Amino acid sequence: MAQPNPPTAILDLEIEVLSMIFSQVCSDSPRTASALALVNKYFNDAVKCVRYVHTTLQWDSAHKYFLTATGRQAKSWKCPEFFRGLRHLTIRQRHEKWRGSETDFADQLTELLGQVSNLRSLTWEIPLMLPHPVLDVLEAQHPRAHLHVRRVRTENYTYSSNSFHDLTENKCLISFGAEIFSDNMKSYHHVALQELLCRAPNLKFASLISDRISPSEVNEWGKWHIQLKPSTSLRHLTLDGWPISADTLEYWSKFVDLATLESFKCSRGRIDASYFTRAAQLLSNLKHVSLNLGAYDCDPETARAAQDYIDTCSPLATLSLWSWSGRISLASVLSKHGPTLKELHLHEREESFVDVGLEQVGTRPYLRQILSPESLAQVRNSCPKLKACTFDLNRHTQFLNIHDYQVHLNELVKAGLDELQIYFDAGVGYISLATFAEDISNVIDDEDENEWPELTLPNKCGGDFDSKNLPPVFWNPESTSDVPQTEIPDHPSADIVTFHPPSSTDDICRFVGELWKYVFGSRTSGERLLEVKFGEWDRKYFPLGNNPDGEKQKDIRVYCRAKPHERDDKVGECQILMQCCGGKHWKKFASG
16 A cells, blocks of 8 residues: 655745745745744755845945945845845935935946846835936836835925936836925926826826915916826825815816826815815715814814715725814714725824913813724724724823723724724823913912922923823813812812823833734734824924923824734734834834
8 A cells, every 4th residue: 555645844845936935924024034044054045035025225325335224235235146036125315314426326226226137116215316327227127117206305406407307207107205395496396296297107106295285376386287188097196285175176187187096185284165075076986085174174064065075975995084073973984984994094183282272271172082982893893894993092191001991992802903003192281281381370360379280391202201200180171260280189070181291101112012912912813013103193293392491392202013023932922113203213122
């Protein structure tokens, strides 16, 4: 009787097959390649074919050469395996400020791209436009590669520059982003970039960031318009700084066939009811809708128009609503779009006294309304396809106890999400009270027995804050005879508002790890991505000016991203990236 063949072991696989397996593994977990290379010589040979699939190079303009993200010079990575295995290349600059000319940079990058055998994507994360020789070699030798330009800055270019025009006809360009500065070239840059978006043959994603655009500027640019056929390739368009109005839609319909867009987003612009009537006519195929209804400048007419639009538009895959509470009905959203929603993002802004104004003391809510556990259960039951969700929670103390949020988190565990984003308040209200102590003392009764409590606040950024010795503040804004107190009143009323100081960095680190474990720790598959934002991380500027000592108040906002640990012996643990000061400062750590 023939003996059955023994099961195939992994070392029996041909090296090409093993390389394909490693390619999938390293795509999801790039750092795994270095560990696999140490297992044995056969693994090492297979890894050589895939370890350079995803590579990030940084240009050191001071020394005029490229380095890897870990600081390795070309002699350690320029090899046949690099040029043969590279598929996805990201280019960054090592120093914030560019030094010297672009000639050496362009020459070295052009030479490198000429030697790569099969590039599939080039991601450009430098604020300068791509040099002409780089575009030429990319299109000539890698015509099927995808070019992603993250964010160029127009301050680097004059009217005589051909950089925008060089990119306009490039067939590799798939996504493009630009930040347009308010200088004497602003109008030219807007017109040039609008032409680029119109004429780029394969462009699918575009994002333009501007200072707030006025109607008079738009009218002036309209006089410069050259009659062109609107782009039919663009699928996703973001306009930061443009008003959310019918006029904006009419203007951009000259450059983009709006009926082909799957997503259209205007942010930081004033919102007008006219937008929704025209959007229903022009944006007929949207699958992803993002609306910021403005913290306090959305009138009832506009809110009704927004509700009607959401109730009548085609079923959506993604819906993102900022400052929506009291304006949009959650039940209506879930009834219309619940069966098709894959992503639902709901957020209310954290207010400071800078946003509210002292004249509004006692008339405005200081704690944003959050979704109840029952509402989260309604979302879970109404959205069977939901994979990503954003919502808000308010801190119960500065020390961040996971047990305070268990009822909400239990609903999220049942939802089986791939991605979760939670906004917590950063403590802006607490610092606002201390900052405006003298002004508020003039408004309320300033007697000896009602002295403002002295609070010594460390002027630290969110990634270096220590609040363990700071007491919470209790205040009844409805009373004109009370000042904030650092002790709970003997007879607290329902009107008492508690302001918690910003959470300490150590507490944030611990808490984010606990959050990830609670929601995702028992699962072994899926993306399992958790983002936690303390404060309005997406806001361009931090709202507070000076601290109580008159110094410029440092940014206390904190961003954390947690994902599964890459090591096989760390199942149920996560790796966390913490950022503060808009991403200028960061650190990485692991839970456990």
